Amino acid sequence: MNQLPVVFSTITLILLLSACGGNSAPTADSSGTPPKSMLEDPNSYDPRRGEGKFTAEMLNLSNQLDATMVASGETIQGVKCAACHKLTEERLVGPGWKGVTTRRNPEWIMNFITNPDPMIEKDPEVRAQLELCLVRMPNQNLTDAEARDVLEFMRKNDGVK
Amino acid sequence: MKNSIIKLTFAGLFIAALLGGCKPKNMSTAVSGDMAAKAYVAPGQYDEYYNFVSGGFSGQMSVYGLPSGRLLRVIPVFSVDPEKGWGYSEETKPMLNTSHGFVPWDDLHHTEMSQTNGEIDGRWVFGNGNNTPRVARIDLTTFRTTEIIELPNSGGNHSSPFITENTEYVVAGTRFSVPADNANGDVPINTYKQNFKGHISFISVDKDNGEMDLAFQIQCPGVNFDLSHAGKGKSHGWFFFSCYNTEQANSLLEVNASQKDKDFIMAVNWKKAEEYIKAGKGKNVPVSYAHNTWDEKTHTAKSEIKKEVLVLDSKELQDICYMIPCPKSPHGCDVDPTGEYIVGSGKLAALIPVFSFDKLQNAIATKTFDGEYEGIPVIKYEAALHGEVQKPGLGPLHTEFDGKGNAYTSFFVSSEVVKWNIKDLTVLDRVPTYYSIGHLCIPGGDSKKPSAKYLIAYNKITKDRYLPTGPELAQSAQLFDISGDKMQMILDFPTIGEPHYAQACPAALIRDKQVKIFKIAENMHPYVSKGETETGVTRDGNKVHVKMSSIRSHFAPDNIEGVKMGDEVYFHITNLEQDWDVPHGFSIKGANNAELLIMPGETTTLKWVPDRVGIFPMYCTDFCSALHQEMQGYVRVSPAGSKVPLSWSLGKNGPDPVQ
Numbered sequence: 149m150n151q152l153p154v155v156f157s158t159i160t161l162i163l164l165l166s167a168c169g170g171n172s173a174p175t176a177d178s179s180g181t182p183p184k185s186m187l188e189d190p191n192s193y194d195p196r197r198g199e200g201k202f203t204a205e206m207l208n209l210s211n212q213l214d215a216t217m218v219a220s221g222e223t224i225q226g227v228k229c230a231a232c233h234k235l236t237e238e239r240l241v242g243p244g245w246k247g248v249t250t251r252r253n254p255e256w257i258m259n260f261i262t263n264p265d266p267m268i269e270k271d272p273e274v275r276a277q278l279e280l281c282l283v284r285m286p287n288q289n290l291t292d293a294e295a296r297d298v299l300e301f302m303r304k305n306d307g308v309k
Numbered sequence: 310m311k312n313s314i315i316k317l318t319f320a321g322l323f324i325a326a327l328l329g330g331c332k333p334k335n336m337s338t339a340v341s342g343d344m345a346a347k348a349y350v351a352p353g354q355y356d357e358y359y360n361f362v363s364g365g366f367s368g369q370m371s372v373y374g375l376p377s378g379r380l381l382r383v384i385p386v387f388s389v390d391p392e393k394g395w396g397y398s399e400e401t402k403p404m405l406n407t408s409h410g411f412v413p414w415d416d417l418h419h420t421e422m423s424q425t426n427g428e429i430d431g432r433w434v435f436g437n438g439n440n441t442p443r444v445a446r447i448d449l450t451t452f453r454t455t456e457i458i459e460l461p462n463s464g465g466n467h468s469s470p471f472i473t474e475n476t477e478y479v480v481a482g483t484r485f486s487v488p489a490d491n492a493n494g495d496v497p498i499n500t501y502k503q504n505f506k507g508h509i510s511f512i513s514v515d516k517d518n519g520e521m522d523l524a525f526q527i528q529c530p531g532v533n534f535d536l537s538h539a540g541k542g543k544s545h546g547w548f549f550f551s552c553y554n555t556e557q558a559n560s561l562l563e564v565n566a567s568q569k570d571k572d573f574i575m576a577v578n579w580k581k582a583e584e585y586i587k588a589g590k591g592k593n594v595p596v597s598y599a600h601n602t603w604d605e606k607t608h609t610a611k612s613e614i615k616k617e618v619l620v621l622d623s624k625e626l627q628d629i630c631y632m633i634p635c636p637k638s639p640h641g642c643d644v645d646p647t648g649e650y651i652v653g654s655g656k657l658a659a660l661i662p663v664f665s666f667d668k669l670q671n672a673i674a675t676k677t678f679d680g681e682y683e684g685i686p687v688i689k690y691e692a693a694l695h696g697e698v699q700k701p702g703l704g705p706l707h708t709e710f711d712g713k714g715n716a717y718t719s720f721f722v723s724s725e726v727v728k729w730n731i732k733d734l735t736v737l738d739r740v741p742t743y744y745s746i747g748h749l750c751i752p753g754g755d756s757k758k759p760s761a762k763y764l765i766a767y768n769k770i771t772k773d774r775y776l777p778t779g780p781e782l783a784q785s786a787q788l789f790d791i792s793g794d795k796m797q798m799i800l801d802f803p804t805i806g807e808p809h810y811a812q813a814c815p816a817a818l819i820r821d822k823q824v825k826i827f828k829i830a831e832n833m834h835p836y837v838s839k840g841e842t843e844t845g846v847t848r849d850g851n852k853v854h855v856k857m858s859s860i861r862s863h864f865a866p867d868n869i870e871g872v873k874m875g876d877e878v879y880f881h882i883t884n885l886e887q888d889w890d891v892p893h894g895f896s897i898k899g900a901n902n903a904e905l906l907i908m909p910g911e912t913t914t915l916k917w918v919p920d921r922v923g924i925f926p927m928y929c930t931d932f933c934s935a936l937h938q939e940m941q942g943y944v945r946v947s948p949a950g951s952k953v954p955l956s957w958s959l960g961k962n963g964p965d966p967v968q
Contacts, residue, residue, distance in 0.1 A: 230841055241861065288888065
């Protein structure tokens with residue numbers, strides 16, 4: 149894919165964006181209604197936090213891993229994530245997970261995996277990823293607790309003890 | 310012109326009607342002003358009603374939005390549907406099993422939505438199979454057929470699947486009487502009168518999960534049971550069946566079953582039947598029929614052949630059945646929202662008789678009878694009659710109600726809908742239909758609480774209504790606004806198959822309880838792959854089981870080798886997506902069945918028997934992402950006895966490095 153001419157990618161991206169939302173059409177999120185974010189000021193997007201219900205205060209991560217959550221997160225990862233994401237840095241359908249918890253804030257990760265569609269529209273780095281991957285990350289309907297377990301597993305994958 | 314009810318005499322009337330004053334006006338005069346705006350639903354907006362329309366000889370049920378007339382879905386029911394893999398996937402094949410084996414088609418005539426306290430509750434919709442007698446239940450959280458039950462002792466399940474006011478029972482009356490299944494059926498056809506019986510079936514419905522059970526049958530005289538409706542309110546506990554061919558003809562029915570001035574509406578006291586069953590008066594009779602159920606946890610159907618049915622004899626047991634004389638081969642048999650009035654539509658009659666439930670009860674109490682028909686008391690016509698609508702039109706078929714004291718009857722021969730007042734029997738309005746209406750529908754129009762904003766006419770003849778498409782045309786339906794005193798046509802829309810009866814309900818009853826995905830964690834399919842690590846290929850003799858997953862945009866595994874001639878390959882595909890509206894498809898070259906269409910979180914199986922050695926591509930058939938065209942794979946088929954080992958992979962390009 150990376151041999152493809154940039155022109156092609158760009159055209160595809162434009163097609164994608166116009167087909168999937170752009171500035172005026174509603175996003176096909178799972179509720180079937182235009183996301184609230186479409187009505188808000190586009191400049192209010194915070195690229196460090198992402199968009200969704202999670203904030204740094206809510207997460208309040210400990211320095212130590214919770215082994216039960218890690219185990220649960222690994223199982224969920226096998227069912228809902230592994231088809232597209234390797235645990236190394238290598239890109240499959242989407243980017244590899246190695247280092248993700250150092251590249252992104254935990255609340256950004258939590259928001260992105262529970263609320264991907266609005267963030268694919270707004271987050272500059274996600275948009276850049278989409279240009280590379282060409283597949284919108286699906287909403288895998290993770291519960292809040294499942295997302296938190298996945299985050300714990302990502303932390304373990306990045307070397308947190 | 311598809312229904313056998315049409316008679317030669319009838320055709321004469323039809324021509325006369327067309328030539329006479331009943332000729333429908335042309336479209337430009339029939340539609341006026343801002344009528345079209347009433348059917349307009351702006352892009353992105355939802356319709357106000359769901360409309361569940363029988364697909365007739367397509368065997369399926371279609372779902373339209375009203376008032377737009379937009380087709381929302383075709384639910385496969387009794388006929389195979391390669392588009393959805395219905396009847397082709399291993400999981401769905403048992404749904405179409407019968408005592409005759411796998412039957413890939415039927416003729417779905419009527420739809421009926423489940424009710425609680427006589428009101429549509431939006432839980433299930435039932436459909437009848439007319440040819441190989443069956444009743445199906447569709448779950449309205451998934452819009453899928455989840456149960457089909459076959460009916461023994463029956464031929465042509467037409468007066469079905471009408472229900473009681475709390476969905477206690479779905480009924481099914483045989484249109485073609487036949488010898489009972491356990492009797493010797495090898496008899497001369499002209500011994501109809503001695504040997505042929507008409508069975509009506511009462512199927513109980515579990516009030517929590519909807520599961521059907523053939524509770525009992527009533528053996529009745531050999532006639533043609535045509536349509537039916539349950540009593541409601543004061544008449545709850547009774548069921549009414551129209552019947553024709555009380556002449557008991559077995560040939561040239563269009564003449565020989567039209568001899569008598571009156572046939573019957575049979576009133577059945579099903580509460581009394583329940584008492585007789587409790588008292589042990591039923592007989593268990595050996596039969597064979599299929600009961601097919603869909604399990605949403607395993608995403609798989611099972612078919613069970615049942616061997617016995619409880620039968621009550623209408624001749625032996627008094628007080629269950631009564632015959633009400635009804636003019637000229639009654640077709641529709643409709644009960645008004647109060648439960649007091651029963652409208653019979655003699656399809657060859659030039660009047661509509663309306664019977665009174667109170668008068669019927671009185672006639673029974675005072676034994677105001679006019680002899681017997683095959684052991685069943687015949688009520689004196691006038692004793693049960695509320696009155697007759699005089700000269701309403703020609704060829705009345707069916708009646709629906711608006712809950713405001715009015716009835717709306719379809720007239721095939723004079724091609725119109727006539728609105729009339731139930732109490733005083735006066736005609737209030739009439740509108741032409743295009744052309745020759747059969748059934749009609751008002752949302753909730755056969756329930757205690759109609760939502761009478763619209764009326765839909767389902768027509769039997771299309772002719773020039775749409776751009777022509779050769780000799781075969783789409784069927785034609787028309788939508789009328791009935792909110793005012795006068796009915797006004799606001800839309801024409803084409804329909805699939807041949808619509809017969811249809812039902813509709815406010816969208817709010819159904820819209821917000823839709824299943825959007827199947828949770829992968831709850832998937833109990835024996836070959837589920839919960840993640841790519843669980844995928845793989847195993848051999849069991851000549852059976853090769855491929856556990857495969859799909860997610861945007863690849864299958865795992867996507868390269869399979871070691872399949873040999875003589876093998877049967879089962880692709881068990883799990884869609885790992887957990888997002889709404891992301892099905893994946895699956896197909897493989899040369900598969901002599903169909904594709905699979907796998908919903909998020911579901912596992913579905915395609916059987917494939919390779920017929921030649923070579924490389925076989927497989928691919929995703931449902932556009933899923935920008936890389937959908939990349940969602941493909943290969944299966945290598947080697948000769949029988951080949952030493953190529955069974956292997957599978959994903960992402961392994963090029964040959965293995967030499968060790």
